[in-house]
Amino acid sequence: MKVNDKALVRCILNGSPDAFTDLIQCYQKRLYSFLCKLTPCREDAEEMLQDVFIRVYRYLGKYDEARDFSTWIFKICVNVFKDYYRKQKKRPASCQAPYEEMAAIQDSPEISYEEKEDYLSVIRLINALKPDQKIAILLKQLHGLTYQEIAVILKISPANAKMKVSRARQFIGLELERQKRRRIG
Amino acid sequence: MCTYPYEDLHDYIDGCLPADRINEIGEHISKCPDCRQYYHSQVLVSQYLKQEVSSSIDVRHAVMLRIDKERYPVKGNPSIMRAVGKCTVTFARPVVLMVSLAVLVLILSYFIRYDPFSKTANHWSQATSSAESEPAFSHDSEHFSFYSNEQNQQVFSELTALFEANYQRIARDLDTALPWKVTVKIWQDEKTFYDAIGRKSENKGVMSGRKGSAIHVLQPPGGAGGWEATLGAAELTHIMIAEINPLNNVLWVHDSIELYEAVRFDRETVTEGLADYVQRGDVPDLDKLMGHYEAVPFGEVILPTLPEFVLDTFGPEKLKGIIKDPMNPEKVLGLSLKDFSRSWLDYLEKSYQVRFIK
Numbered sequence: 001m002k003v004n005d006k007a008l009v010r011c012i013l014n015g016s017p018d019a020f021t022d023l024i025q026c027y028q029k030r031l032y033s034f035l036c037k038l039t040p041c042r043e044d045a046e047e048m049l050q051d052v053f054i055r056v057y058r059y060l061g062k063y064d065e066a067r068d069f070s071t072w073i074f075k076i077c078v079n080v081f082k083d084y085y086r087k088q089k090k091r092p093a094s095c096q097a098p099y100e101e102m103a104a105i106q107d108s109p110e111i112s113y114e115e116k117e118d119y120l121s122v123i124r125l126i127n128a129l130k131p132d133q134k135i136a137i138l139l140k141q142l143h144g145l146t147y148q149e150i151a152v153i154l155k156i157s158p159a160n161a162k163m164k165v166s167r168a169r170q171f172i173g174l175e176l177e178r179q180k181r182r183r184i185g
Numbered sequence: 186m187c188t189y190p191y192e193d194l195h196d197y198i199d200g201c202l203p204a205d206r207i208n209e210i211g212e213h214i215s216k217c218p219d220c221r222q223y224y225h226s227q228v229l230v231s232q233y234l235k236q237e238v239s240s241s242i243d244v245r246h247a248v249m250l251r252i253d254k255e256r257y258p259v260k261g262n263p264s265i266m267r268a269v270g271k272c273t274v275t276f277a278r279p280v281v282l283m284v285s286l287a288v289l290v291l292i293l294s295y296f297i298r299y300d301p302f303s304k305t306a307n308h309w310s311q312a313t314s315s316a317e318s319e320p321a322f323s324h325d326s327e328h329f330s331f332y333s334n335e336q337n338q339q340v341f342s343e344l345t346a347l348f349e350a351n352y353q354r355i356a357r358d359l360d361t362a363l364p365w366k367v368t369v370k371i372w373q374d375e376k377t378f379y380d381a382i383g384r385k386s387e388n389k390g391v392m393s394g395r396k397g398s399a400i401h402v403l404q405p406p407g408g409a410g411g412w413e414a415t416l417g418a419a420e421l422t423h424i425m426i427a428e429i430n431p432l433n434n435v436l437w438v439h440d441s442i443e444l445y446e447a448v449r450f451d452r453e454t455v456t457e458g459l460a461d462y463v464q465r466g467d468v469p470d471l472d473k474l475m476g477h478y479e480a481v482p483f484g485e486v487i488l489p490t491l492p493e494f495v496l497d498t499f500g501p502e503k504l505k506g507i508i509k510d511p512m513n514p515e516k517v518l519g520l521s522l523k524d525f526s527r528s529w530l531d532y533l534e535k536s537y538q539v540r541f542i543k
Contacts, residue, residue: 012257013257014257014259015257015258015259016259017249017252017254017256017257017397018427018431020248020249020252021245021249021431022432024244024245024248025245028242028243028244028245029241029242032238032242033237033238036238037234046242046244049242049244050244050247050248050251053244053248053252054248054251054252057248057252057256058252058256060257061256061257118225118226118229119229119232119233122226122229122230122233123233126230126233126234137230137234138234140199141230141231141234141235142234142235165195166191166192166195169191169195169198169227169230170191172226172227172230173191173222173223173226173227174223176222176226176229177219177222177223177226180222
């Protein structure tokens with residue numbers, strides 16, 4: 001747990017709800033990036049982000065200071081993400097929001113056609129990953145969490161967490177190679 | 186197809202291998218087209234995942250409106266806790282910032298006395314929350330949502346006119362607008378009202394109070410009419426200051442603007458206070474006023490002349506600038522503290538027809 005997180009949490013628990021705005025400020029960008037990569041639908045990501053902070057505030061009294069706050073908040077974020085789509089009975093991929101990143105790549109003149117195709121394929125393949133694999137690889141590569149931390153968030157063993165990241169990487173790597181071969185052939 | 190273990194390639198990507206293994210795998214990747222392609226795919230994954238989201242986001246308002254701000258009751262002095270938190274945050278930064286922090290602490294000790302919100306927060310902690318039930322009727326105006334246990338249209342109309350007029354004035358002076366509607370709860374029963382604002386009922390005469398971002402008002406006996414023109418103005422002022430800078434806890438900024446906007450002073454009283462200075466051969470001291478105005482003769486009387494001076498001389502944008510950066514009024518106004526003081530005294534002399542013996 002970072003020192004500033006700890007101080008902010010204590011302020012909030014001591015009856016200063018305004019300190020919570022500082023906590024939101026500290027984490028909203030990271031969590032929003034995480035949620036936007038999990039779901040292509042920005043509106044869903046924003047709604048989920050609000051739900052994350054509301055849940056954080058509600059359960060802050062139960063938070064154990066001995067544990068890492070960043071891991072705790074990501075755990076809540078993952079739970080909110082899973083609950084959101086469970087309640088709505090849809091998969092994130094079914095949301096037909098525009099992929100801004102894809103559009104940006106397609107419009108970029110300085111990137112070769114093949115590079116663009118590879119990059120777009122990677123985006124599609126990441127979005128086709130199983131939710132737990134996607135969460136695991138995001139936590140590893142976007143936020144640099146350890147397998148131990150990912151294990152806590154996904155409620156699995158560290159070895160299992162490493163396996164999920166490995167499977168996700170293999171799926172993307174091998175599938176991209178297959179698609180490239182098909183493109184050339 | 187290369188049979189090099191994926192696990193080794195993944196450990197290489199994660200950077201968790203000893204130097205000799207890194208060199209070995211790096212060399213293999215450079216020679217093996219399959220592994221180079223595989224590694225390239227992982228680089229693309231990393232690039233995409235680390236690519237920043239183009240749209241920015243700020244959910245602070247939306248979240249703060251949805252949470253129960255009284256969930257965690259006040260323990261100890263929140264302003265001190267807050268200050269401790271802030272200091273800890275600052276100390277967590279690199280050592281290079283320590284020098285600027287030392288300067289900041291000196292300035293802080295000069296300007297800050299206490300967190301204006303702590304006074305009310307401590308009162309609120311004494312509230313018996315069980316007494317507060319949600320009012321049943323509501324009425325929306327442009328900037329407010331009114332709630333009451335009585336469906337009295339006249340009360341709603343009168344308060345709408347009064348609150349909207351105060352809103353226009355304060356929003357203009359502070360050069361700001363609230364992006365959300367302020368909740369105003371109207372109470373008919375004194376006890377429930379005092380419980381709602383966390384004050385003891387022997388504080389007779391209090392007609393409004395704030396709890397979080399909601400304003401509570403006590404309806405005068407007999408229903409409509411009898412409202413003070415500045416009802417809720419002090420509370421609204423603090424809400425707007427918090428909107429501009431939620432971290433502003435500088436006493437003179439909060440209190441001077443509150444006194445100015447709540448019109449608890451009149452020009453005649455200010456003139457009398459300033460005449461007393463002239464009689465004593467004294468001059469109002471800006472440093473002391475900003476530091477501890479209650480210890481200054483007629484401090485509360487002349488304090489609201491500070492925002493009055495800033496507004497008349499520099500305009501609302503500069504007053505907003507001071508709220509944003511209360512530690513550096515000189516920087517905001519483009520004046521040294523000495524020149525700021527001199528200009529303010531000149532303004533008082535002209536505006537209030539007094540002549541100080543300098």
